[in-house]
Amino acid sequence: MPRPSPVVTHLTASDLAGTAPVLPRVARMLRPYRGKIAMVLVAVVVSAALQSVVPFLTRAVFDDALFPLDGGDPRLDLLAWLVAGMCAIPVATALIGIGQNWLTSTVGNSAMADLRGDLFEHLQKMELAFFTATKTGAIQSRLANDVAGVRTVLTDTATTIVQNSVTVGAAFVAMVVLSWQLTILTLVLMPLFVVLQLRVGRRRQRLARRTQESLSEMTAITEEALSVSGILLAKVFNRSAAEVDRYREANRTQTRLQVEQAMTGRTFFAVVQTFFAITPALIYLAAGWIITGSLPVGEDQLTAGTLVAFTTLQGRLQMPLMQLMRVTLDVQTSLALFRRIFEYLDLEPAITERPGAVALDPRTVRGRVELRGVSFRYPEARSLSGTADRDRFGDTGVRIGVDGDGQRTEAAGAPEPWALQDVSLVVEHGQLAAIVGPSGSGKTTATYLVPRFYDVTDGAVLIDGHDVRDLTLSSLADAVGMVTQEPYLFHGTIRDNIAYARPGATADEIEQAARDANIHDRITGFPAGYETVTGERGYRLSGGxxxxxxxxxxxxxxxxxxxxxxxxxALDNETERLVQEALERATRSRTTIAIAHRLSTIRSASVIFGLEDGRVVEQGTHADLLAAGGLYKRLYDEQFSREPHGRVSCDDRRADVPL
Structure with a gap:
């Protein structure tokens, strides 16, 4: 099997630092919904304008209807019209709010679905190395938790910002019209509040990123520990209690960060709320000074109706202004989540199609495979944010290949060794070619270059004379099939698992494939037949x-x-016989490259290639290589014969040395 590859990204240090502007990208993401957004803006402006009329109606109720300034009797007819208007405005704004909520919910959830879909599509394009180096739970966390974390921004927050901004702006204008002197008193501390809010927002943003990274770690722990493989591993090694402690520790960290994030800025909001609560009292005091002439600034313009209208307006200003401050902090918090999502979207897949790539015609492709002077080494590591590796069960203090500061030592910091060096081989159409060699010699790596799971560092891999880098990824994937040592079955029916290769296959085609694979009789022996559910990763089925x-x-x-x-x-003899018969059918009339551990299965191979230390050291038929007495002969003797005095022949470079 190939060794784990490093994290492969194409992000610079500044990208990882999260300094790139996010709001323009969010705006571009919302561009397809600009029509609905415009309707939302119109609804917000109309609603705010209607609400701004209410204080003036209130002043008219006092100064014109109930207590006319000319000293006349109350005007009940005017009062009725004013009251009707004050009742009609809330009804109208409520109806407008219903439509506005539908629009914002549609836009927000649709944009979030687009973002989630784009992220999933982009991850599907990433090379195999990305997934071998990144925790599945971390990927799932960004796809689920981070996208869900910005749901509020895309559904409610944007509208809240616009609505409250318009409301605050309209209220400010109305307050100035009523009394500019009292307006100054009301808003005198606003510049200080804005500065404090920006500082709190930056702290909330840093906390939000740490919180999501902690949540990503919890998701990864859950995915690892509660999978079938993870449960088996914990039970076999009696580490269930340690896994629980590990999860609890991550849970405590998440709780602490959530509490810290929730409490950040609470003192600030308490101060703001207190100021707005005592402002009416200060307004009454200032009004008294103005009316008595202690403050000679417009005492003739300040009436009882104006004072009531102004305090009503000031009371209504408090809620949208507080919401605006809170939601602005939420936006700054969500910027960290957007950056984490965009970080994945900014990853450039290492395996891409060249412009003008050629599509292999499935009707004419013959399947000649050539590796021409191929050298390959795994790419250097570049980390994503929030992916620092830690000891699984706390800091043990044990480090291998790094110094006390976590830096790699000189030996450990050497370049990644060559997995393949100057490998050249040809497999003609219809041939069965076998690759043998000690563990870690590069056998699987060589085969992974054919379907472009990785790209060669030097040289070329060709199919029917075409460099695989010049072929479309879709046609290349259709031309190459693979059966691995540990096949993956998803949680579903046997029929679905087989039909995954060709979703449009008929029942007869699926059954014929099962017959050719020597599995049809076994399937029909299950109570549900082809509709039997395999379980996660096929754990309900045997290896064979x-x-x-x-x-x-x-x-x-x-x-x-x-x-x-x-x-x-890894199969027993009887199961191996059944699988081998199925493989013999599978290899007919097609080019086959087989990595062989049991050399008895490749005696009839058209050509056998011996790999050692990433180089082809010999090639030929079974008989030719036995006669040559090289690597193949040594491996063959290890499996089928013993040296004199009963000592097993073995190669100290092999990991699977017989006991």
């Missing part, structure tokens, strides 16, 4: 059954090139 289902799946695909990665190495 999963292998034969994987073979049935690739037979249904019917690729021109088939790669077998040690497909029988």
């Amino acid at each position: 059954e999963k292998q034969r289902l994987a073979i049935a799946r690739v037979l249904l695909k019917d690729p021109a090139i088939l790669i077998l990665d040690e497909a029988t190495s």
